[in-house]
Amino acid sequence: MRGRPCGRKRTFVVDMQGRLWMADVDTANRADGTLAVPLVLGILWRVGERLEKVFGDQAYNGVFAAELAQ
Numbered sequence: 001m002r003g004r005p006c007g008r009k010r011t012f013v014v015d016m017q018g019r020l021w022m023a024d025v026d027t028a029n030r031a032d033g034t035l036a037v038p039l040v041l042g043i044l045w046r047v048g049e050r051l052e053k054v055f056g057d058q059a060y061n062g063v064f065a066a067e068l069a070q
Contacts, residue, residue, distance in 0.1 A: 033064035
């Protein structure tokens with residue numbers, strides 16, 4: 001069992017009303033922040049300048065926050 005992923009992690013991007021914009025299922029052995037980067041970058045072309053805030057918990061402070069700051 002060592003080295004094999006054990007489970008699935010589901011990542012969702014929703015708006016303030018809870019409407020689903022994007023979803024992804026990946027292996028559970030990856031960090032939340034690195035999984036969310038391609039999802040948000042995938043919707044940036046839709047929202048453009050209208051995107052004002054992004055909410056997330058502590059798991060999204062590292063790689064994810066740095067990518068959005070660029």
